[in-house]
Amino acid sequence: MNKLPERIRIKDIARLADVSVGTVDRVLHGRTGVSEASRKRVEEILKQLDYQPNMYASALASNKKYLFVCLLPQHKEGDYWTDVELGMKRAVETFSDFHITLSVMYYDQYEYSSFINAGEEILKQEPDGVLLAPTIPEMTARFTDKLQEREIPYIFIDSNVSSLNPLAFFGQKSDQSGYFAARMAMMLGECPKEIVIFRQINEGRLGSNQQENREKGFRKYMQEHFPDCKIVELNLYAKRPDEDEALMNRFFQENPQITCGITFNSKVYIIGEYLIGHNLKNFKLIGYDLLRRNVSCLKEGAVDFLIAQQPTAQGYSGVESLCNHLIFKKEVKQCNYMPITLLAVENVDFYLDAHKK
Amino acid sequence: MNKLPERIRIKDIARLADVSVGTVDRVLHGRTGVSEASRKRVEEILKQLDYQPNMYASALASNKKYLFVCLLPQHKEGDYWTDVELGMKRAVETFSDFHITLSVMYYDQYEYSSFINAGEEILKQEPDGVLLAPTIPEMTARFTDKLQEREIPYIFIDSNVSSLNPLAFFGQKSDQSGYFAARMAMMLGECPKEIVIFRQINEGRLGSNQQENREKGFRKYMQEHFPDCKIVELNLYAKRPDEDEALMNRFFQENPQITCGITFNSKVYIIGEYLIGHNLKNFKLIGYDLLRRNVSCLKEGAVDFLIAQQPTAQGYSGVESLCNHLIFKKEVKQCNYMPITLLAVENVDFYLDAHKK
DNA sequence: CTGTTAGCGCCTTCAG
């Protein structure tokens, strides 16, 4: 009459295998110093009883420390990356009893060398896990190769380079996101004859492959459903605001017939605020991400829809994945697409970017 | 040189207050048997150092058991409530190391007495916390009064009766949800002259106040923005399918000019499948909730939009709140509106009902 | 190769 408790403990399986808890612990952690016979017997019982360790007790006893470091583009407060960072910090708080620490580093998106330097710096810290946004795919490989050598797991946030084999990726499927945006834009604009894409160019380059992929998806939808709709482009240069102003002045004067536009970066407020400033109503506008200024535009009616991608949830999940992998020994899904969420003034107040609040 | 560790422990504050850990533990839990002097000294240091207990160690040591019970409407597999229940079970798994158990009970939404009986049954179990969907507001008060007497916290899921003062509520703001749905419907239908509301009547009553409130919000939007659009109603009776068929036959024959419809309950598939069966294209349709059959209709183009309310997240959060309140002693927010999410065939695959997968 | 033991931070008796 060996009554087993609801939750099986090491002690229980030790008794059943007729060994000591020490031995069970050794096989659980794949350590050496166990005879083949004992190991087999223990493993047998382990899976027969579907033993689930109490990770809290484990963490308590082991007292192991974990250092995670994340590498993000430099950004200003209120920017998109702020929320990603917030999510990571939330996760660190949540798992603080497991002794994890997060060190955050930044690089200049338009300066390759700063990415390289940051990478070196990180390796010196000998982290247990790394999170990064692979906004510069060419440079990322050189860094992740070294991480792989050292067997340090790494997580991609926001955009993916699946060939680099991260432990996990969290971000939107950007082409599909643009595809969806196209449908909404055409519905919003009541099937306009022309539509404009506002682009943002920095240092002569599109800021991210995200922007590029969304546009691709957008064009795919248009091709499939509205091949006759003319797609116009207007390039803006966020670092020279007066120049942007002039470009928009010219554009809106020369194209009064265009009444619908979209932007695939997170700065739709640049256009929204321009519309407000110039009292241009009746222009339908769609953008991405819930930056404060974007939301203001939405509430004032200058922006009609915002598409959200839950940056905070991305950051949180990234850290959580590292914990699952390193601490809880749970399997983590490699490709995690975030929801593509449409926000209008009527539902934006209930938007839930998990863990942001 | 008293170096304090990063994470303050009971031992540390005991030393600083010049008492034993036992005494600190006593003041932490507000137990009797501590002199006023000691209590004050300990409390002082406690908040000065912002002591945060290690809840995992605490749970490990205390070995306390918690029983939660939830009361939901009877439902079939695949129904809306299935997902709510799933979320609760996920949460129980997540917190299983804290020794929580969940007992699920059901009542017949159309039989008051079954709600009463279930309530009695629950009280007998002496649970530590209760979760329920107050779909029958009149009956709910009688039950929650008794819970309040016994100081058993309770959570409302799906719909709210804030006057009954639950520990927390998780669900959509239903009128706003209908308001948003109206905007989307009008956009989708390209400002139709007429629109139809498909209602579902059971035993002579609308299944839920949810359905009613959404319709109210819908009508509010229409009043404000399209007062000239005619709103037609068609009542269906889910329990008699052939009758429904006849009603729809008649409706679509008599109203060929109506090309846009909406339903505020979770069974839009009834109309969607009818449209498919009768090969009626070009009818624009919006509904609620991601039941499998609804999603099929969405993918086949018979339904254009579904509005989701994250039932699994609701259930999960409900159980989580009880844990936060009872075990972690964290404050829980009372009113938690769920996001109002628009799903179309282009983005439904990425819909994230937290903890469902 | 294996068992024993002393903690991890906290809670709960039990003496005093």
Place this chain on the structure above:
DNA sequence: CTGAAGGCGCTAACAG
């Protein structure tokens, strides 16, 4: 009113 001691499930060091 207070302190000391044993134990929650697990880890890791130490004997043997």
